Amino acid sequence: MNFYKRLQTRKINVGDVTIGGGSLITVQSMTNTDSRDWRATVKQVKQLEEVGCEIIRVSFPDLESAYNVSKIKKNIKIPLVADIHFDYRIALEVIKQGVDKLRINPGNIGLKDKLKVLIKEAKKAHIPIRIGVNAGSLKGIHSLDDSLLRAKALVNKAMEHVRILEKYDFHDIIVSLKASNIETTVQSCRIFASKRNYPLHLGITEAGSLRDGSIKSAAGLGIMLCDGIGDTIRVSLTANPVEEVRVAYSLLRYMELRNFGIEVISCPTCSRCKVDLIKMVSEVEQKISAIKNLNKFSKPLKIALMGCFVNGLGESKDADFGIAGGKEKGVLFKNGKILGEVSPDKWVDKLIYMIRDYQV
Ligand code: SF4
Numbered sequence: 001m002n003f004y005k006r007l008q009t010r011k012i013n014v015g016d017v018t019i020g021g022g023s024l025i026t027v028q029s030m031t032n033t034d035s036r037d038w039r040a041t042v043k044q045v046k047q048l049e050e051v052g053c054e055i056i057r058v059s060f061p062d063l064e065s066a067y068n069v070s071k072i073k074k075n076i077k078i079p080l081v082a083d084i085h086f087d088y089r090i091a092l093e094v095i096k097q098g099v100d101k102l103r104i105n106p107g108n109i110g111l112k113d114k115l116k117v118l119i120k121e122a123k124k125a126h127i128p129i130r131i132g133v134n135a136g137s138l139k140g141i142h143s144l145d146d147s148l149l150r151a152k153a154l155v156n157k158a159m160e161h162v163r164i165l166e167k168y169d170f171h172d173i174i175v176s177l178k179a180s181n182i183e184t185t186v187q188s189c190r191i192f193a194s195k196r197n198y199p200l201h202l203g204i205t206e207a208g209s210l211r212d213g214s215i216k217s218a219a220g221l222g223i224m225l226c227d228g229i230g231d232t233i234r235v236s237l238t239a240n241p242v243e244e245v246r247v248a249y250s251l252l253r254y255m256e257l258r259n260f261g262i263e264v265i266s267c268p269t270c271s272r273c274k275v276d277l278i279k280m281v282s283e284v285e286q287k288i289s290a291i292k293n294l295n296k297f298s299k300p301l302k303i304a305l306m307g308c309f310v311n312g313l314g315e316s317k318d319a320d321f322g323i324a325g326g327k328e329k330g331v332l333f334k335n336g337k338i339l340g341e342v343s344p345d346k347w348v349d350k351l352i353y354m355i356r357d358y359q360v
Pocket residue numbers: 267268269270271272273274306307308309310311312315
């Protein structure tokens with residue numbers, strides 16, 4: 001837990017969740033329903049809550065959708081962030097409706113008097129503002145062929161927005177700087193972190209599909225988290241947002257920044273392997289994901305699935321329990337000690353039973 005020396009950032013409250021100031025790195029996601037359909041949006045937020053999403057962002061593109069904020073709020077448990085572009089009237093409406101945070105770039109609001117009213121209302125309601133600068137929407141950035149120059153351009157744009165809020169004595173700020181390129185994202189976050197202590201929301205934007213997007217996000221976010229940068233994360237994937245939350249937690253868990261839930265380790269197999277380990281791992285993972293109430297509150301547990309007991313037991317010493325497979329039978333072990341033999345048709349169910357028993 002102490003390997004990564006986290007940068008000290010300002011503590012910001014988003015509803016009842018704290019971001020920054022040394023608090024746990026929180027996991028966010030975003031709905032992809034039509035927010036004018038509040039029931040569909042609530043349904044998706046509930047699915048995300050179930051897998052541990054801690055803050056949810058919803059885009060409100062017009063006033064019609066903004067009127068739904070209080071209905072959505074009433075039916076969900078986690079803080080709601082409203083994503084607004086340009087129109088300050090939508091921002092004022094979502095504040096009125098009780099939103100917990102705004103994602104809006106003040107420099108895009110236009111007239112100063114409108115901006116002044118908006119900031120005053122956000123302040124009065126104790127609502128923080130996330131400034132989010134994405135490379136994709138930054139004019140001229142694509143002509144810069146050096147990633148450091150692109151990073152500086154992102155930071156300059158973010159600083160423009162930050163200075164506007166600071167001018168109005170508004171400091172409940174969270175900032176995100178995202179590109180679909182790891183180098184640019186990492187450099188921009190590093191530069192920003194050297195300028196201000198506002199919490200950083202990390203993500204690689206347009207990261208891609210479940211597999212490639214997860215790898216890209218893990219690589220990019222991993223570098224920044226290792227630097228101690230980052231207070232809240234979103235893994236952006238072209239996939240069901242539930243997967244974003246799952247991947248974000250896996251990343252935090254494997255970096256030992258959040259300690260909870262079940263980690264399955266398994267060997268790569270070799271000529272000693274006498275079992276269909278790929279099938280076994282997939283069955284175990286499926287059954288684990290079907291266990292209700294396994295989430296960020298679950299006790300940490302490491303399960304090992306090994307292809308043989310010649311080396312399997314020794315190679316999985318740090319696992320809490322697991323199976324070392326064999327042709328006719330395998331062995332079930334706990335904390336390095338053999339509990340007994342188990343036949344292939346029973347080992348997955350036996351293991352799942354032990355997991356359930358441990359979690360109760
Ligand atoms: S545990 Fe056994 S099967 Fe798996 S890689 Fe090691 S030696 Fe091979």
